[in-house]
Amino acid sequence: MSEEKKNLNPQVASPVSSSDNIGKGKRHMGLKAKTIAGNTIIYVILVAMTVIWLFPFVCILFQSFEVDHTNMTGNILPVKWGFDNYIRLFTSTDFETGGFGRWYVNTLVISLATAVIQTIIVLCMSYTLSRLRFKGRKFLMNFMLVLGMFPGMLTMIILYRVLADLNLIKQNAIPGLILVYVASSGMGYYVSKGFFDTVPKSLDEAARVDGATRAQVLIKVILPLSKPIVIYTLLTAFMGPWGDFVFASYIAFSTSAGMNVAVGLQSLIATPSAMSANYTMFCAGGVLVAIPITVLFLFLQKYYVEGVTGGAVKG
Amino acid sequence: MASVKLTEVKKVYQGNVVAVHNFNLDIKDKEFIVFVGPSGCGKSTTLRMIAGLEEISEGTVEIDGEVVNDLQPKDRYVSMVFQNYALYPHLTVFENMAFPLRLDRNYRVFPLNEKEREAIQKKIDSGKLNEKQLEEAKEALEKGKRVRGFPQEEIYKRVTNAAEILGITPYLTRKPKALSGGQRQRVAIGRAMVKDCKVFLMDEPLSNLDAKLRNQMRAEIILLRKRIDTTFIYVTHDQTEAMTLGDRIVIMKDGFIMQVGSPTQVFDSPNNLFVAEFIGAPKMNIVSSQLVKEGNKYFVTPFGSKIEVDGDKGAKLLEKGIETRDILLGFRPEHAVLASKPGPNTIKVTLLVNEMMGSELHLHLLTDDNTQLIVRVPTIQLTDKEREEMVAGKELYITFEGKVMHFFDPETEISLLCEENSPSKQNIEALKEAAQVK
Numbered sequence: 001m002s003e004e005k006k007n008l009n010p011q012v013a014s015p016v017s018s019s020d021n022i023g024k025g026k027r028h029m030g031l032k033a034k035t036i037a038g039n040t041i042i043y044v045i046l047v048a049m050t051v052i053w054l055f056p057f058v059c060i061l062f063q064s065f066e067v068d069h070t071n072m073t074g075n076i077l078p079v080k081w082g083f084d085n086y087i088r089l090f091t092s093t094d095f096e097t098g099g100f101g102r103w104y105v106n107t108l109v110i111s112l113a114t115a116v117i118q119t120i121i122v123l124c125m126s127y128t129l130s131r132l133r134f135k136g137r138k139f140l141m142n143f144m145l146v147l148g149m150f151p152g153m154l155t156m157i158i159l160y161r162v163l164a165d166l167n168l169i170k171q172n173a174i175p176g177l178i179l180v181y182v183a184s185s186g187m188g189y190y191v192s193k194g195f196f197d198t199v200p201k202s203l204d205e206a207a208r209v210d211g212a213t214r215a216q217v218l219i220k221v222i223l224p225l226s227k228p229i230v231i232y233t234l235l236t237a238f239m240g241p242w243g244d245f246v247f248a249s250y251i252a253f254s255t256s257a258g259m260n261v262a263v264g265l266q267s268l269i270a271t272p273s274a275m276s277a278n279y280t281m282f283c284a285g286g287v288l289v290a291i292p293i294t295v296l297f298l299f300l301q302k303y304y305v306e307g308v309t310g311g312a313v314k315g
Numbered sequence: 316m317a318s319v320k321l322t323e324v325k326k327v328y329q330g331n332v333v334a335v336h337n338f339n340l341d342i343k344d345k346e347f348i349v350f351v352g353p354s355g356c357g358k359s360t361t362l363r364m365i366a367g368l369e370e371i372s373e374g375t376v377e378i379d380g381e382v383v384n385d386l387q388p389k390d391r392y393v394s395m396v397f398q399n400y401a402l403y404p405h406l407t408v409f410e411n412m413a414f415p416l417r418l419d420r421n422y423r424v425f426p427l428n429e430k431e432r433e434a435i436q437k438k439i440d441s442g443k444l445n446e447k448q449l450e451e452a453k454e455a456l457e458k459g460k461r462v463r464g465f466p467q468e469e470i471y472k473r474v475t476n477a478a479e480i481l482g483i484t485p486y487l488t489r490k491p492k493a494l495s496g497g498q499r500q501r502v503a504i505g506r507a508m509v510k511d512c513k514v515f516l517m518d519e520p521l522s523n524l525d526a527k528l529r530n531q532m533r534a535e536i537i538l539l540r541k542r543i544d545t546t547f548i549y550v551t552h553d554q555t556e557a558m559t560l561g562d563r564i565v566i567m568k569d570g571f572i573m574q575v576g577s578p579t580q581v582f583d584s585p586n587n588l589f590v591a592e593f594i595g596a597p598k599m600n601i602v603s604s605q606l607v608k609e610g611n612k613y614f615v616t617p618f619g620s621k622i623e624v625d626g627d628k629g630a631k632l633l634e635k636g637i638e639t640r641d642i643l644l645g646f647r648p649e650h651a652v653l654a655s656k657p658g659p660n661t662i663k664v665t666l667l668v669n670e671m672m673g674s675e676l677h678l679h680l681l682t683d684d685n686t687q688l689i690v691r692v693p694t695i696q697l698t699d700k701e702r703e704e705m706v707a708g709k710e711l712y713i714t715f716e717g718k719v720m721h722f723f724d725p726e727t728e729i730s731l732l733c734e735e736n737s738p739s740k741q742n743i744e745a746l747k748e749a750a751q752v753k
């Protein structure tokens with residue numbers, strides 16, 4: 001990839017820099033002016049889009065520092081700055097059991113467990129589909145692809161019934177949710193299988209002759225060569241449950257102990273009166289939810305991009 | 316170190332592609348066997364079936380007397396060098412070579428080093444051991460330690476040793492992508508060398524190297540073979556490699572074995588036209604001719620000449636009771652000679668191209684009925700004047716020696732001197748049939 005870029009750059013630059021011909025001086029300037037004009041327009045548009053996109057986030061950030069929470073002021077900047085909302089989130093006795101801390105831990109447990117289990121399942125599945133040849137492999141792949149096109153919401157009611165029978169709802173919602181998130185994860189094999197396909201098969205063969213079992217081939221050869229895709233899989237698996245609202249809300253079924261942060265925060269502002277009382281606290285919660293994801297992305301975005309685009313280049 | 320035996324091995328790929336037919340071969344312990352043949356003839360497939368990377372459709376493969384059809388590659392104890400090297404890109408050269416050793420979980424006995432010896436001695440002296448432990452400790456002192464897998468120091472010893480032999484010591488800490496093709500090839504060989512294997516497999520290990528390096532590595536493989544002294548199976552499509560490396564050569568075509576024999580055997584007495592043309596460069600001249608029996612003597616009559624078949628060949632023809640018949644006559648370019656003047660045993664030809672190869676000339680010739688021939692003439696046999704006169708269009712007379720000709724049946728393309736029940740003869744017939752079905 002990076003080599004391609006290197007090769008491209010001189011080509012792009014050459015019409016501008018090839019000013020060895022004196023007669024072309026004027027055109028040369030024109031080209032430069034054009035480039036500047038074009039870039040200006042592009043940057044103006046990009047900046048405008050960024051402002052629009054970031055505006056709500058900035059508002060939430062500012063509101064979370066508003067100390068005077070009794071009335072929704074309509075200001076963007078807080079009237080009085082302070083960390084009251086954050087403190088209140090963890091100490092307030094207004095809402096039941098444990099409160100925000102409990103929800104946060106719930107979500108962390110669900111997301112981490114899902115990330116680990118789902119990643120293991122997806123990677124094993126992808127390796128199998130990429131390397132082993134068995135009867136029905138093509139069918140299985142197509143079947144899962146088609147199945148994946150149906151929205152997950154369709155299964156909601158039946159899932160609720162099953163989980164209710166297993167007593168994995170309300171205060172037991174956490175294992176129930178992990179089960180739901182992990183259950184169909186094998187179907188997400190597509191990107192990582194595409195990536196594994198680009199790792200030469202002769203490496204597998206060499207490793208197997210060298211004494212490796214299939215599992216060792218995966219762990220010692222394929223995975224180290226597929227770091228971006230492992231990280232991509234972990235990240236997506238972590239993020240899904242982290243921000244999920246729909247499944248989480250009906251499985252927790254308004255039991256505070258079984259809620260994740262999204263559902264918990266929503267319960268803070270469920271009624272108009274609660275809304276006006278807790279709005280700034282809600283904003284503080286939102287900021288706290290965003291922190292881990294933002295940090296993860298800052299550190300891992302390089303791999304994430306490689307992962308998303310890597311699967312597309314099939315060797 | 317082990318023998319390898321393939322019995323009626325057949326490989327059918329998906330979609331009924333038969334890549335290998337009826338493959339029978341007995342490879343002796345410590346033998347160097349070369350599979351050679353044109354592209355797509357099934358050499359790699361056969362090798363991969365021995366390694367366990369490809370399922371065996373029919374027949375059995377035995378290593379060391381044990382049928383290995385259902386064994387995983389790791390349980391067959393073979394080493395393999397791949398054509399594209401297949402080095403692990405994320406590991407250093409050292410770790411690449413140590414890889415098979417680190418995976419090995421077998422129990423072995425290794426000699427103790429000084430420290431371990433002292434430690435055990437101390438334990439014994441302390442008198443705290445019970446009887447069983449005492450016995451074990453004494454045994455360890457005597458024979459060495461029994462451990463699972465290779466200890467670090469053994470891995471280090473083996474890898475550095477192999478690196479020394481292959482001249483890659485300076486690169487041990489590099490990643491493969493920072494190596495040249497030749498260096499990578501050495502690492503691949505090193506990785507195969509360090510582990511204890513029964514059979515050493517190589518699939519066209521030199522084909523990605525340039526000509527000069529290839530010659531050098533070929534010589535090194537001969538040395539390597541002396542050093543690791545195990546059973547080798549080597550795949551190549553280059554007949555020179557096959558001739559120089561192999562104790563025996565297996566020549567294949569379209570999944571059939573055409574001939575198995577020592578380099579001398581396949582060069583001097585090819586069983587069939589394919590082998591005759593495949594082995595030797597430039598390739599053997601083949602012309603239609605007649606084999607004439609006069610009394611107890613045989614003659615061939617290419618292009619109106621009459622050349623006597625002498626030496627062993629005549630006697631063998633007589634023994635087989637062969638009568639006058641049409642044949643394909645083969646003679647090698649180096650066995651033809653320029654004649655100074657026309658005679659009953661000469662063929663008149665016109666020079667088309669004169670290739671100066673240094674020590675010899677390759678003369679491309681055209682006979683009166685438009686058949687092309689190639690003749691190799693050592694440069695020193697010609698005077699400077701004669702060499703200057705060798706220009707296109709010149710008329711020449713050639714003849715060849717009677718004891719080095721080959722006779723093939725024009726229909727079956729099998730050598731007239733081929734043994735009646737030779738397995739390769741059956742294969743050639745099967746190949747013909749298969750071709751006809753297509």
Ligand SMILES: Nc1ncnc2c1ncn2[C@@H]1O[C@H](COP(=O)(O)OP(=O)(O)OP(=O)(O)O)[C@@H](O)[C@H]1O
Pocket residue numbers: 328329332333334352353354355356357358359360361552
């Ligand atoms: N996976 C496969 N599926 C179907 N046919 C295959 C497969 N692999 C090889 N073949 C076919 O089997 C035959 C033998 O292939 P093989 O790779 O053994 O040839 P080879 O002698 O090693 O040739 P080369 O010198 O080009 O490496 C070929 O005709 C090839 O097309």
Ligand SMILES: [Mg+2]
Pocket residue numbers: 358359360518519
């Ligand atoms: Mg091959």
